[in-house]
Amino acid sequence: MCSRVLLxxxxxSVLSAQSxxxxxxxPPPAPAASSENPAQTQGPSxxxxxxxxxxxxxxxxxxxxxxxxxxxxxxxxxDEGKEQRIQFFTRERSQPVVVGFLMDVxxxxxxxxxxxxxxxxxLVQNLVPGDNPKFSGYLISYSNDAELQVNTTTDPEPxxxxxxxxxxxxxxxxxxxxxxxxxxRKLINGEPIxxxxxxxxxGDGHDNASKxxxxxxxxxxxxxxxxxxxxxxxxxxxxxxxxxxxIRLAEETGGRVEYPLQGxxxxxxxxxxxxxxxxxxxxxxxxxxxxxxxxxxxxKSVEAVAGEVTTQYIIxxxxxxxxxxxxxxxxxxxxxxxxxxxxxxxxYYPFSP
Numbered sequence: 233m234c235s236r237v238l239l240x241x242x243x244x245s246v247l248s249a250q251s252x253x254x255x256x257x258x259p260p261p262a263p264a265a266s267s268e269n270p271a272q273t274q275g276p277s278x279x280x281x282x283x284x285x286x287x288x289x290x291x292x293x294x295x296x297x298x299x300x301x302x303x304x305x306x307x308x309x310x311d312e313g314k315e316q317r318i319q320f321f322t323r324e325r326s327q328p329v330v331v332g333f334l335m336d337v338x339x340x341x342x343x344x345x346x347x348x349x350x351x352x353x354x355l356v357q358n359l360v361p362g363d364n365p366k367f368s369g370y371l372i373s374y375s376n377d378a379e380l381q382v383n384t385t386t387d388p389e390p391x392x393x394x395x396x397x398x399x400x401x402x403x404x405x406x407x408x409x410x411x412x413x414x415x416x417r418k419l420i421n422g423e424p425i426x427x428x429x430x431x432x433x434x435g436d437g438h439d440n441a442s443k444x445x446x447x448x449x450x451x452x453x454x455x456x457x458x459x460x461x462x463x464x465x466x467x468x469x470x471x472x473x474x475x476x477x478x479i480r481l482a483e484e485t486g487g488r489v490e491y492p493l494q495g496x497x498x499x500x501x502x503x504x505x506x507x508x509x510x511x512x513x514x515x516x517x518x519x520x521x522x523x524x525x526x527x528x529x530x531x532k533s534v535e536a537v538a539g540e541v542t543t544q545y546i547i548x549x550x551x552x553x554x555x556x557x558x559x560x561x562x563x564x565x566x567x568x569x570x571x572x573x574x575x576x577x578x579x580y581y582p583f584s585p
Contacts, residue, residue, distance in 0.1 A: 286547075287309065287486075303321075310564040327428065330367075330423060331359045331368070331431070331432060332431045333370070334406070347492075348463070349398070351434065359432075370413075372409050372413055374406055374435075376403045377441070402441070410444075410481070414456040425548075432460075434465065436472050437462070437478030438474035450481055464492070475489075485577055486578075
């Protein structure tokens with residue numbers, strides 16, 4: 233089979249069938265779906281074999297602006313330290329995606345619930361516009377349990393209607409929600425290559441109710457080639473020790489976390505020196521200035537996440553060699569430019585556990 237060994241990237245997919253999908257030793261340049269027929273109902277996971285590594289890449293300059301005019305020659309990809317030949321490259325905007333919206337409806341989200349509810353609705357309407365079959369999404373809420381509120385669809389309205397009715401209460405089962413997103417929903421034909429898989433977590437990263445662990449949630453996301461983004465619900469002036477969990481989930485899968493409420497006072501001078509019985513805050517809760525600052529923070533975060541999802545470079549490659557003694561394989565993507573930041577998944581799992 234040539235001198236090099238083709239990689240089999242193993243990912244779990246949920247299909248209605250219970251049979252094992254056959255491995256393809258010589259797939260076409262643009263592989264089809266993760267199964268021959270897209271799933272129509274939830275069911276047990278099965279294993280499907282493909283032999284390409286898919287790496288979505290985001291490049292930003294020193295001011296956080298997207299760099300969108302790079303070519304294939306500007307990128308280098310290293311697999312376990314060894315440079316790889318890029319088999320496929322595109323910088324086309326608005327590439328097909330399937331987005332899972334994971335909404336924290338625990339008691340911790342009560343403080344600014346309406347703001348995050350509105351942000352979630354705007355994200356849904358931005359990333360699943362409804363007039364383009366290339367974009368689809370699904371909604372999972374999590375409190376004491378994770379619940380699939382709306383299965384995969386190209387219509388944003390069912391998700392918007394559900395979001396409008398959700399109310400916060402109970403604990404937070406974030407890791408179970410991530411696991412559910414990777415194993416218990418309808419698939420779109422072509423996943424995870426086209427469309428790509430995205431998760432947007434609207435929450436603060438805390439978890440006190442899951443049966444799964446952080447490591448299990450991260451591994452299932454990596455095996456399913458999912459990129460995770462976070463919209464943090466931590467308000468200005470509050471400390472959240474679980475924030476590091478949300479950051480880890482995002483960074484190790486190639487995404488990032490937005491903090492819409494942390495910059496509420498960034499452009500307000502003198503707020504720390506303004507005496508007040510309820511704290512040194514120049515923008516008072518209940519005033520138009522405070523509401524406007526919140527809305528602006530939310531808008532910027534929604535814009536940043538939606539913009540990144542639709543402006544990524546996509547690289548695919550077949551590794552030169554794979555050792556069956558190593559489970560997780562590290563990826564490093566570099567760009568031949570100075571003063572830029574490159575975000576990509578940290579690695580992948582080529583074999584089953």
